[in-house]
Each structure stands twice: as structure tokens, then as C-alpha cells.
Amino acid sequence: MGFELRYYQNEAIKSIIDxxxxxxxxxxxxMATGVGKSMVLAGLTKKLLEDYPAMRxxxxxHRKKLIRQNFGALLKAWPDAPVGIYSAGLGKRDAHHRITFAxxxxVYNKVRQLGPRDVILIDECHLVPAKGEGQYRQLLDDMHAIAPHARVCGFTATPYRTxxxxxxxxxxxLFDETIYKYDIGKGIADGYLAPLVSRAGIDEIDVSNVRRAGGEFVGTELEKVSxxxxxxxVAEICEIGKTRKSWLIFCPGIKHSEAVCAALKARGIICGTVHSGNAEGLNDSNLERFEKGEIRALASADMITTGFDAPGVDLIAMxxxxxxxSLYVQIAGRGTRVVWPHGFDQNKGDAEDRINAIARSPKPNCLVLDYAGNIxxxxxxxAVGAESKTFNPESDTGKVSVDSVRAKECPxxxxxxxxxxxxCKICGHEFPREEKPKHEAEAEKSVGILSGEKVPPQxxxxxxxxxxxxTKAYSPDSVRVTYIAGISEYREWLAFEHGGYASQKAMxxxxxxxxxxxxxxxxxxALHRMEELTMPVTISVKPNKKYFDIVGRSFPARRELEAAE
Incomplete structure (x- = not known):
């Protein structure tokens, strides 16, 4: 093709042609956010016109920024491409090229001007309605009226509508089947995406009394309790985010985002908002300043879950x-773009080279703080959705229940x-295979012979x-501390290199x-300086299901004192 594509981009193109x-x-x-859908679109377009020169x-x-991005990728792959742009926002109305980016x-009501098309490619296609309504559906219905043979290919990071x-x-x-998938997990494993690390926030929004409509929380009620x-x-974000440069905060409504922004500013953080209530041009201005690093934190109300590219984002607060x-994956995907070290060519070398490069880059990972119970x-x-061979897309609603438990917190x-x-991929904590999910972390940390009885630390x-x-694959090394007590051993892990809360706890x-x-x-x-440390005389342990938490310790000089963590 005259330009270099990554292996999965070639696979995606081949899967469509086949x-x-x-x-x-x-x-x-x-395809996950940040893995180069624009290059797949460019390679596919070039391949189709090479094989079928008369094709249109x-x-x-849905956004002019994506038009520019995809248009630029095509010209990079094919400088002489017969391509035009049809976008009022960009001041272009080119309708007669063999390739039109719109x-x-x-264009939803301009099919006669565009003329018959053989192939329609839709980026961020999760915005296309399932029923015959909306601008996308009007465009497609009108196009099929004059070009019944036209085929549609959709590209998205999340194959669900909200x-x-x-x-x-x-x-x-509209779409018959998913024929190719390259998700966040593969992108991280291949070293093309920055890893995500996460932890539950200090508090969680209580949604127990929030009504639901269409499988989602009612917006006004959700905002009220939030x-x-x-x-x-905000206090925890400011504390944990000290070492992180670019914070993206997702809020349930306009007033909530403004309140979050005000709370951040009160703590000396340069912050802006993006939401539908802002004056014309303010959202674009705040996004531009955020991408340049002039604004450290951005509080958003349903504005930047798609089509937003800020590689420096290293902290997301939900x-x-x-x-x-769909919304959950789109939110998380805002933090996976990579800030490569200066001079590093990400298209050369193997996955290990890229992973090591990310680890030493200005953004080795993105921390996700969850105050909403989403994770x-x-x-x-x-690993969202069904991954089994017996998966039936007809039964996948793209929604979860309020009390669903699909993740647990590492102690x-x-x-x-x-x-x-x-x-645990971060600290190496080992769970017993029989462990059940934790619903109430504090209430279930210890159990006695009768329900409700709490066992004191031993x-x-x-x-x-x-x-x-x-050592753990795709994660910085950590220190494993093993305490030997008779024939038993108790362990904890020190993650000096992981950043955020894990590093603070290690210190x-x-x-x-x-x-x-x-x-x-x-x-x-840390291992080189081990001689500085004093071994505890005792440790205090508390049963937590079938493992133990170390909750205190005493030392030779203060044997009777408990150093509670």
C-alpha cells in the first residue's frame, strides 16, 4: 500500500474484503479507542479503489475533528487520493469526488447531491439508531433508494448503543455481524495502548433509590444524589493525583460538573468544564487548553465520551x-492513548519494546478512580460483554443491573x-479460588461463628x-514481604513503581x-536498602474470607504499641 500498517490493521482490512x-x-x-481506526479506514479505502477504480x-x-483526522490519514496513505470533504463546519461542500468524507x-438530507455510493463507512457507528429514525437512518434510507446495492461498514470501540x-x-x-475485534486488552498486551490501573474511591454514590428508564439511571435523579x-x-482526587498531570472527571449533569470544577478550583487546581450549557465556543476553548496542558482538570457532563483525543490523560475520575x-467503555477509553518517549518509533520492535517504552514514558499508565460503582x-x-463461544448477541442488552458484582477490590x-x-496484577496479592465477591467490604472483612460476630485481630x-x-507481566516489579510465624507465612506487597495510591502506601x-x-x-x-528496615516483633492479622489482612504490627522499641495501617 506504500505506507506501514500494524498487523491488526491489516487483519481488519482483510476481514472486510474477504x-x-x-x-x-x-x-x-x-476496535478500541486509540488503536488507529483512521488508518484502517484509509487502508480500506485505498484498497477498494485499487481493486475497483469506478467505486464511489x-x-x-458526527464530528468535524474526526473528519479532519480521517481525511489526514487517507492523504498520508494516498497523497493523490480523489477525495473531497462535505462539512458545513469546515466550510467544504465537495460532493462529486469518488471518495467523500462528510x-x-x-449530508443526511443531501443524497441527491452526493449521488449513488457503493460503500458507506461510518466511524463511531454506535451513534446510529437501531430503528428507522435520526439523521444516519435518513441518509442510509435515501441512499439505498438510489443505490440498493450499497453496503455499509461500521467502526466502533463499543458495539452497543446506549x-x-x-x-x-x-x-x-443495520449491521449483520461483528467480523473483527481488537479490544483494549489486546492493545495493551501489544504495547499500543497505555495500561489502566484502578481503585475504588473513598466514597461511592448511593444509587439505591435512583429510578431507571430504558435500563439506565434517570439523569435528573442521578445528578441529585451525586x-x-x-x-x-475532590479531596481524594487532589491527594492521589499529585503526581498526575491531566485529570478527566465524568459527571452526571451540568450543575454537578460546575460544582466539581468549583471544588477543584477552591483547592488551587486549574479546571474547566465541558457541557451543553456552556456559551458557544467555550467547550472548544476548554478542550484545546486541556489538550495543551493549560488546564489540569476537565469536568465533563456527557460531552467527551467519543471522538476526543487527549493522549496526556493520566487520571480519570468516574x-x-x-x-x-457502551458508556463505561467509552469513559475508560479516554485514558488509554499513549504518550511515547521522544524519538521512539512505536511501529518498530516487538510488543515488549513498546511496553517498556510506555513504562518509561511521561505517562506509564492511567489511573481510574471509581466513585460510582461502575467497575x-x-x-x-x-472483558465486558460475553466472550464465550456460545455468545448470542440477541440476548446481550448492553446493560448491567444495579447490584451486579463483576469486580472485587484487592486488599x-x-x-x-x-x-x-x-x-492481583498490581501488587501480586493471591486470592483463594473459592473466594466469593465482596459486597460490603468493611462488613465482610471478618466473620465469626455466628452471623454478625466480628473477630478481633490476632x-x-x-x-x-x-x-x-x-515480577508480573506487563506491570512494574514490586517488593513481596513474607512474614514467617511458626509454620505459617503472611505476605504483603510494596508497589513503589506503580504510582498513585500504591506507591504512597509503599512509602x-x-x-x-x-x-x-x-x-x-x-x-x-528498596531491596538494596533493606538493612535500614526493622522487622516487626508481631503482626496483627484479621481473617478475610480464606486469606488474612495484616492490620497492625509492633516493633522491638515499642512492643506494646500497635502501628495500625
Whole structure:
């Protein structure tokens, strides 16, 4: 093709061509945010016109920024492409090129001017309604009236609409089936996306009395209850986010986003808002300043879940509860874009090279703070929806229940991980296979012989301890501390290199055990400085299902004192 595509981009293009060669209809391509859908669109367009020179293609999106992005990618791949733009917002109305990149608002009723098209490509196609209504459907209905043979190919990071089920299910569906998928998990494993780390917030929005309509929370009621935790959440965001440069905060409404912004400003944080109530041009101005780093925090009310590209985002705070799989994935996807180290070519080398490059980059990961219970309900963002071979898209509504539990909190580092995980990918904490999900973290930390009975911590003498390196794929190393008490061993993990709360907790542990400052910043440094530390005489442990939490310790100089964590 004359330009370099990544392996999965070539696979996506081939899957579309093969599908149509076999007589297929309207395919759906699922690709995570930030993995280069624009290059797939460019490569596919170029390939189609090379094979069928008379073909006419229409590429439609909902934002002018995406038009520019996709148009630029095509010219990069094909400088002499016969392409034009039809967008009132960009001041262009080119209707007669073989390839037309268009804004849906400008062309939904202009089919006669555009003329018959053989292929229609739709980026962010989760915005297309399931039924015969709206601008996209009017465009497609009018186009099929003059070009019945026209085929449609959709591209999205989430194959759901927010108000219905899957895009490839139902009698009124536009897309026949999903023929290629490259999700967040694959993008991170291949080193093309920045990892996401997460933890539950200090408080959670109480949605127990919020009504639901169409499988989602009623907006006005959700916004009302979400005010209750603003002060606690903002205080924690400011504390945990000290080492992070670009904060994106998702809110359930205009007034809520303004209140969050005011609370951040009161703490000295430069903040702006984006929502439908802002004066004309203010949203664009705030987005531009945020992308340039002039604004540290941006509070959004349903404005930047799609088509928004700010690679520097390294902290996302979810103060907007949702039952929608699509919205949840779109929110998380705002933090996966990579800030590559200067001079690094991400298209050369293997996955390990890219992963190592991300680890040493200005943004090694993005921290997701969840004050809305979204991660608990939906589970890990790379495993939403059904993944089994027996998956039936017709039964996938794209919604979860209010009391769904698909993630649990690691007692070692507060990372939120899949409910069936055996080992925490951040700190290495090991769960027993039989462990059940935690609904009330504090209430269930200890159980007695009768329901409701709480077992006090048990103080155990420590006869020896070990500090070792703990290695986990795709995650920085950590220090594993093993306390030996008779024939039993108890472990905890110190994540100096993980950033955020995990690093802060490691430094607190270091100080508690007599280590001097400045505190270690790496696992190597901590292991090299082990002689500074004082081994506890006792540790206090509390049963937590079938493992134990270390909740206190005493030291030789203060044997009777409990150093509670």
C-alpha cells in the first residue's frame, strides 16, 4: 500500500474484503479507542479503489475533528487520493469526488447531491439508531433508494448503543455481524495502548433509590444524589493525583460538573468544564487548553465520551454512575492513548519494546478512580460483554443491573480486578479460588461463628521475614514481604513503581518499618536498602474470607504499641 500498517490493521482490512468477496452484507468492526481506526479506514479505502477504480465511497462521522483526522490519514496513505470533504463546519461542500468524507449533520438530507455510493463507512457507528429514525437512518434510507446495492461498514470501540442492545442484534439492526475485534486488552498486551490501573474511591454514590428508564439511571435523579460525595471525592482526587498531570472527571449533569470544577478550583487546581450549557465556543476553548496542558482538570457532563483525543490523560475520575456498557467503555477509553518517549518509533520492535517504552514514558499508565460503582458492576473494561463461544448477541442488552458484582477490590493495593482473578496484577496479592465477591467490604472483612460476630485481630509473633522481588507481566516489579510465624507465612506487597495510591502506601510502609527518607522509588532501590528496615516483633492479622489482612504490627522499641495501617 506504500505506507506501514500494524498487523491488526491489516487483519481488519482483510476481514472486510474477504467478507464482501464471500457475499456478506454490512459488517461491524470493533476496535478500541486509540488503536488507529483512521488508518484502517484509509487502508480500506485505498484498497477498494485499487481493486475497483469506478467505486464511489462515502465516509460519515458526527464530528468535524474526526473528519479532519480521517481525511489526514487517507492523504498520508494516498497523497493523490480523489477525495473531497462535505462539512458545513469546515466550510467544504465537495460532493462529486469518488471518495467523500462528510459530517452527518451536513449530508443526511443531501443524497441527491452526493449521488449513488457503493460503500458507506461510518466511524463511531454506535451513534446510529437501531430503528428507522435520526439523521444516519435518513441518509442510509435515501441512499439505498438510489443505490440498493450499497453496503455499509461500521467502526466502533463499543458495539452497543446506549439506549438498546448490540449493534449486530435485533430485527431492525443495520449491521449483520461483528467480523473483527481488537479490544483494549489486546492493545495493551501489544504495547499500543497505555495500561489502566484502578481503585475504588473513598466514597461511592448511593444509587439505591435512583429510578431507571430504558435500563439506565434517570439523569435528573442521578445528578441529585451525586452531589453528596463531591467534597470527599475532590479531596481524594487532589491527594492521589499529585503526581498526575491531566485529570478527566465524568459527571452526571451540568450543575454537578460546575460544582466539581468549583471544588477543584477552591483547592488551587486549574479546571474547566465541558457541557451543553456552556456559551458557544467555550467547550472548544476548554478542550484545546486541556489538550495543551493549560488546564489540569476537565469536568465533563456527557460531552467527551467519543471522538476526543487527549493522549496526556493520566487520571480519570468516574463520578457518573452508568449501567451502559457502551458508556463505561467509552469513559475508560479516554485514558488509554499513549504518550511515547521522544524519538521512539512505536511501529518498530516487538510488543515488549513498546511496553517498556510506555513504562518509561511521561505517562506509564492511567489511573481510574471509581466513585460510582461502575467497575464493580461492569467488571474489567477489557472483558465486558460475553466472550464465550456460545455468545448470542440477541440476548446481550448492553446493560448491567444495579447490584451486579463483576469486580472485587484487592486488599493489598485497592486495585479493582476481575471477580474471578486469583492474583492481583498490581501488587501480586493471591486470592483463594473459592473466594466469593465482596459486597460490603468493611462488613465482610471478618466473620465469626455466628452471623454478625466480628473477630478481633490476632497478634502473631514473627520469627523471620523475607523481602523478594515480585515480577508480573506487563506491570512494574514490586517488593513481596513474607512474614514467617511458626509454620505459617503472611505476605504483603510494596508497589513503589506503580504510582498513585500504591506507591504512597509503599512509602508509608517504608517509614513505619524504620526506613529513612528519601523513600525508595524503585524495587531495586528498596531491596538494596533493606538493612535500614526493622522487622516487626508481631503482626496483627484479621481473617478475610480464606486469606488474612495484616492490620497492625509492633516493633522491638515499642512492643506494646500497635502501628495500625
Amino acid at each position: 467478507y464482501w468477496d464471500a457475499g456478506g452484507g454490512n459488517p461491524l468492526i470493533e 465511497i462515502l465516509m460519515v462521522v 459530517g452527518i449533520q451536513s 439506549d438498546t442492545g448490540r449493534l449486530d442484534a435485533g430485527s431492525s439492526r 452531589f453528596d460525595i463531591i467534597d470527599k471525592a 463520578l457518573r454512575a452508568t449501567l451502559s456498557v 464493580r458492576r461492569h467488571g474489567p473494561v477489557d 493489598g493495593c485497592q486495585e479493582l480486578i476481575a471477580i474471578n482473578s486469583i492474583t 497478634q502473631i509473633p514473627v520469627v523471620d521475614w523475607r523481602l523478594d522481588r515480585h 508509608q510502609w517504608w517509614a513505619m518499618h524504620g526506613g529513612s527518607s528519601p523513600y525508595p522509588k524503585t524495587t531495586d532501590e
